[in-house]
Amino acid sequence: MDRGMSEFDLIERLKRLSKPGGPVTTGIGDDASVTVHDGPTATSVDAIVEGVHFSRRWSTARQIAQKAIGSALSDLAGMAADPGEVYVTLGMPADTPPHFREDLVDGFAETAEAFGTTLAGGDTVASPVMFVSVTAVGRAPAGEELILRSGATPGDLVAVTGEFGGAGAGLLLLDGADLSKEHRPALELADDLRGALVLRQIEPQPRLSAGRALRESGVSALIDVSDGLAADLGHVARASGVAVEIAIERVPVQAGVAEVADAFGRRPEELALAAGEDYELAFTLPGTALATVEERLSGLGCGFTLIGEVLPGQGVEVSYDGRPEQPPGGFDHFS
């Protein structure tokens, strides 16, 4: 690989900030990390690219690190895995200021620790565009199973954690701030609501504790909502060989989303169901598991809502107050 001294320096910095422990017996500093564990292991890879998934105009180095690691860890939450390790590959333009490089590396270490994971490996490469590629590894204890997308059965209930549309509305606000004053939509929104929507876009919070609780509660299928609720429930329907029917009016929408959608000429449902990046969990469960799910999630302070049911058939069926609707789709990020 083509590494200048500063790349070795960054790797040294990563190494100092990395704390082996748990299943990690060798962390950063050899050809590879070494882990030992005998339960099922979940591994997911994900990348974010400057100008496509993040912008240095909107996000600090710490927030870019959180977006990269948080979205990757959300895939582990979607498997009901306990978070284990993260590995980071950083593509960096030659003109990136040294303090920004250091802040980014520090951000990886801080974010990894904040989410209960070990930063177990990393690499930096020269690149004309900044990107961060993250590998996230999580596990279930030996004898337990991870929760796949494929376990939904007709008769199951469909539920989601938290609230939707915030990340999409946050992106509209960030995009809108770049418009000249006369093109900026008129929008009255309290500062705290505005701030919460923007943070939803730039500081994703993976639902790791909720994922674990759902593993222990007998849910049948589980996915993290990164592409958009309609698309991700479509993945569950296809993998399970069932139809998923949801009632739009039951999907919890984050405060302020309706106002932002209105100002930008969008429907709130479009932001809630198609914008993605809210990193909530969607899951199916037999009715017998409902009391346990309720108890475990409320113990975590994590709200959840029943939004539909699993039927024989295929695909996602959406209704609004009982009337069938087309599932919203085609929300372009960074358009």
Add this chain to the structure above:
Amino acid sequence: MDRGMSEFDLIERLKRLSKPGGPVTTGIGDDASVTVHDGPTATSVDAIVEGVHFSRRWSTARQIAQKAIGSALSDLAGMAADPGEVYVTLGMPADTPPHFREDLVDGFAETAEAFGTTLAGGDTVASPVMFVSVTAVGRAPAGEELILRSGATPGDLVAVTGEFGGAGAGLLLLDGADLSKEHRPALELADDLRGALVLRQIEPQPRLSAGRALRESGVSALIDVSDGLAADLGHVARASGVAVEIAIERVPVQAGVAEVADAFGRRPEELALAAGEDYELAFTLPGTALATVEERLSGLGCGFTLIGEVLPGQGVEVSYDGRPEQPPGGFDHFS
């Protein structure tokens, strides 16, 4: 993530080409792959970027896939790990022709299989510059240990597999082909030698079988030579707290490297010790292990050469015919 339909199509293609097996119980198609194994696991991440580590002018899609996966698997060879799974994240410009995207995905599947690994996961993201980030996972059987950089002891011998300088000479040839005729250095070189040097650069062959054989032969420290022999032995010296002394004239140099170095005004030693990317293995061993190493590597048809010894102290000491020399450094790729 921001995925157009074609990205879902590519992931579907990856999924069709991925064959779960061995420790992989769930491959591409869920939030994460699932593996179960109870021995030590090595995980390494690496990335290659267009214009920095590869060029579409020189390499086919299949060769770009081989460069990405081959160089990542070399890190596993450097741990003496048996190859397990690879995960690929592909950053792709919007104007990449569809056939090239497909060839690249097919190339990942073919290369993964050719090197005895499972393509267990992948993701594609939009990116202004093409990049491939690879996560490679390998293992040793339960009860056995992977070989780290840190086990070298004074008195050990220093050895390398194969021959050096080929990848660096190949890069000079590829760079030189871009020069106008009057600026191209005069070089008489048989076509087969020229071809072998270029392939060394664009089709890396990780030493996976040799790595495994060395694990079973009692070597004390092991590293793959990606940064350059002098730099990588420096990593061994630092991790082990020893000095590594090597005799330049003993380092095997690939046929044609001397001629290319001469034509481009470089020293052959510079290419052999500092250019990197040959993906050979460097290792240290107690004298008592020599007969076993000889037997195991010759059984694989893999040549190896003793090039020095481990001493108390620190750093890499280089001599030429008994006279101390400065270790060569500072070979710029794609300059």
